[in-house]
Amino acid sequence: MRRGQAVSTDYIVGVAIFLLLLGAITMMWEKTVYRVAADYKIREMTYATARAADLLVKSPGTPNNWEQNTSTLKAVGAAQDDRVLSDAKLTSITGLNYTAVRKYLGVGEFDVYVRVENATGSLKYELGSPPNGEITVNVRRYCTLNGVGAVVDVRVWDGGVGSALPPVYEIR
Numbered sequence: 001m002r003r004g005q006a007v008s009t010d011y012i013v014g015v016a017i018f019l020l021l022l023g024a025i026t027m028m029w030e031k032t033v034y035r036v037a038a039d040y041k042i043r044e045m046t047y048a049t050a051r052a053a054d055l056l057v058k059s060p061g062t063p064n065n066w067e068q069n070t071s072t073l074k075a076v077g078a079a080q081d082d083r084v085l086s087d088a089k090l091t092s093i094t095g096l097n098y099t100a101v102r103k104y105l106g107v108g109e110f111d112v113y114v115r116v117e118n119a120t121g122s123l124k125y126e127l128g129s130p131p132n133g134e135i136t137v138n139v140r141r142y143c144t145l146n147g148v149g150a151v152v153d154v155r156v157w158d159g160g161v162g163s164a165l166p167p168v169y170e171i172r
Helices: 003-058 087-095 098-105
Strands: 079-081 111-118 123-127 135-145 148-158 168-171
Touching: 003 079, 003 098, 003 111, 003 135, 003 148, 087 123, 098 111
Parallel strands: 135 168
Antiparallel strands: 111 123, 111 148, 135 148
């Protein structure tokens, strides 16, 4: 064997190992970036869902009597008192257009679905359409409506996160 052959063979093996390692590191990096972005989006969705649910059950909105004239609405809320819902406010909210409701609930780019049921599970109010995205964050708040126990179920979803993640996140 000549001296030049050993050097070129070592060089080819070294470059091949380097390229394999570079490819493996690149794949791991892309997977990590994807997971970080997905986790960030899920955190955003969780925050938006909890904020929307709290606005509905804890706040009367601004002004307090906005349901009488929705053109004065600055901040939405369905509560007469903390966790005591108003029929009139819920009716007014369901009369608003979907884009305005998303804006007032502060869910940003995400879609939202709100469902209010009485203690027996009968649907009283519904807003938006049921989730059809890959990732859904669900928040339930327990309150009263007309002196009877009620559940406000707020779901926020976005179909662009990715299917490698669990499909439903529920916060109580």
